[in-house]
Amino acid sequence: MKNKMRVLWLSAIACNGNTHSFLNYPFLEQFLDDFEFIYHPVIDSHYTLEDIVSKEIPCDILLIEGAISKEFQRADVSVVDIIEKYSKIVQKIVTVGTCATFGGIFRESGYSETSGLHFDQDKPSERFHDLLDKTISVSGCPVHPEVLVNTLYAIKKSAALKLDNFLRPKEFYAYTIHNGCTRNEYFEYKVDNHQFGELEGCMFYDHGCQAPFTHGSCNKILWNEVNSKTRAGLSCMGCTEPTFPKQNLFSTKKNMAIPENLPVGVGKRVYLTLAGISKAFKIDRLEKKLFDD
């Protein structure tokens, strides 16, 4: 029999969104041929959750979904204890999704000291400090299935992955969500009259789109292989970042009519100057409907 990599999928304080996002991976047959879940929230496994928490089942990779608190239990055992036990025997730990990485939405669920494995939002947390070298984060709410699966394959191949400050593979998180958005031209030329329900326009100016300062590959590796939120006309909610969820997600926070958050690495003064110049283009094609009569 083929030597499969053994994976434990552990859910902490979660909605199972990453579990179901993973099930959208198009080549699952191949994946299940190369990896074996010793436990997964919906896929059948040789072991039960009770086996997982009461014994020490051999395992190569620990996947954690959901925010982590000592108080939160699975099968009557604290998730922190389960993580501590398996983190000792696995080669790698992957925090799957934004809750497991930064705390995310369920950081606010009322359990004591709830956070991601190594980060409480953007603050490093000391709790699992000794596991830093073992961990890779794939943030997102949910994570894109290809980002997760291909990270697991990289582990399997022992490929050297370059990670960013939040332990995220640069291969996926060096990009911004803005890269590849079909609405880019409206951003570049500062055409700022977006209305919801239209093919045209950019949601950055008024409708809270965080794509220019959010890291991820949503517009490079499309969702469900067909689309992305910003392409569809929905603002990027910044779900891969430690700050997710911010407040007032559908409107752009501005100071003196200038968006408070600018594209990564762009200074306010330069932005203002260039935005003014860009506006002078007044490109007729972008001022009217895309499919003009």
Add this chain to the structure above:
Amino acid sequence: MIKLIEKIEGEAKLNFNFKDAKIDFVDIEFMSTRNIENILKGKSAFDALVINPRVCGICGHAHLIATVQALENCYDNLELSNKAKIIRELTLNFELIQNHFKWYYLTMLPLFGQKQQVLKATYPSQLMGKAIALFGGQYPHTSYAIVGGVVCEITEMDIIKLQHYIAQTIKFVEDNLVKIDSENFLTCKDADTLLDYEGDLPDILRQIKKEKLLKYGKSYDRFISFGENSYFKKGKSLQTKVSHNISIEHVKESEIPSSFAKNVSFKDKYYEVGPLARAMVNKTPLIADAHKKYGDSIFSRILARVCEISQLLEHSKKLIKDLDLSEPSYIEPSLDISQLSASGYSAVEAARGTLIHKVEIEDGMIKNYEIITPTQWNLSGGTKDKQGVSQKAMIGLSDIKTAELVFKSFDVCSVCTTH
């Protein structure tokens, strides 16, 4: 005897009490909660459109639609295009279908001694995910339905793609689930004739008959469904007596000391929700026939859920024909949400049954939010004198394995329940 029931989008603890070798009472316990309702308090009302899909990874889209409808209910005279209504109904249909496939191939088959069929679950679910993503940008966890409509504009090319996803899913059903023409399956009025067909569904139905499980899983024979749209009707069914005059005012949530899940009742009685309830209220001939012959048993429950896949696929095809692409996708509300102080509610049919959201807004901020999930209806843990729907369905069974089958025939969603 306590058994941890796993892989129901989380777990639940069932404490079985036996008397004379038969199950006498089952205590159901959910061990955690995520306090979503508290997380929402004090946030800007529209943020609920982003947070609430995260109630659940498998039926989060129903939570989005329930949220947007509850918020819209806070407005007077809000305008919504027919196009936006149809698009929302389509994406919700696709999510229901996706759920049913996963439940059948991942949860049900192993309970009948078969190997779990992961790829048969994921192939059609992925097609339905693509169909949602076409409008919403991604699945799971889009927030594309906003107050006033939907964020997307769609084109003829999108419709063509969508029709392909639907056609391919119907083909999957015809090649695997029930190997007959979908239209014949949908017009079939005799549940027993299904037993003569080939396919993954008839296989299980035959097994139920062969292993003498036909009587298992019966409960109060009381059904309710509040979510109304162009396909589902609102109403309740007592055995087969249907009335459509029901009001959400009579739905009550109450705490139970032993569990984090709250009880839900209508006029103080427990009702079953879900595909079987919807089919009883809608008087779907095939399901009515199964019910006439086998009552509210696992046979009828399983058949109703799987049958809904084909019904919703066919109905979605019709809905697409009603789409008028020249209508606007979104009509901006005339009142800014920050000027709104009001309360609203919604009821939508999620995969597992009626989902209710209630919201109270003060100057555009959420003052209070309440969510009642389908699993709460079916799994309300009553006392011995007043048992919940699934509790009653397990009484009298002689082994825990069959009880687990009966329990899971309600398609339990632990994460929703522990919102």
